[in-house]
Amino acid sequence: MRRPRAVAGLAALFVAGMVTGCSDRPAPTGPSRMTPPGSALLGVGSGHAGSVVAHDSCDPASFNAALDDPNACLKPGRTTFQEFIAELTATHTARSWRFNPDQATAHAGEALLAQNVGGETHTFTPVRQFGGGFIQVLNNLSNNPVPAPECLNVPGLDFVAGGEKSIIPAAALAAVADAGGIARVECCIHPWMRTEVRLK
Secondary structure (H helix, E strand, C coil), X not given: CCCCHHHHHHHHHHHCCCCCCXXXXXXXXXXXXXXXXXXXXXXXXXXXXXXXXXXXXXXXXXXXXXXXXXXXXXXXXXXXXXXXXXXXXXHCCCCCCEEECCEXXXXXXXXXXXXXXXXXXXXXXXXXXXXXCXXXXXXXXXXXXXXXXXXXXXXXXXXXXXXXXXEECHHHHHHHCCCCCEEEEECCCCCCCEEEEEEX
């Protein structure tokens, strides 16, 4: 499958100038796929240390209309697209778009479950240092102007649709862990969504 249509639509919408101060920096190119429905990854129930859960509160009518995609937001939420942009502009974050917990612990060699209980697609991307994602205007609005390098070439399995699950592989966490054993996971679409994972 290609990059989720709503993700491409979000980048195009901002590039077209719906939001002031946007950049013409494109989203990364190349094949990007979400965890396919029915994938064995979606049935992960053991062999992981815990989970990182993505939340959001997108209003389907306004998000789907703004992004020109009937599947941009799959679950009922209370935040309209216009309110989402206004909150980001004012505070550099959208409070209902978050990872839970913001700090986790995992044993070395154990994966984490990535679970999206929100309505939008999110990524669960291990990064060496937190930074921006691949939609520059959301980076600017959230005060994360410099993308995390890992967000410029997001693996397809990092994309998890609303209501779906995947895994964050132990090897991917280990690859970005710092000398203190801290790995970082962020959404490369909404880069203020973050979790620190202590590997022990």
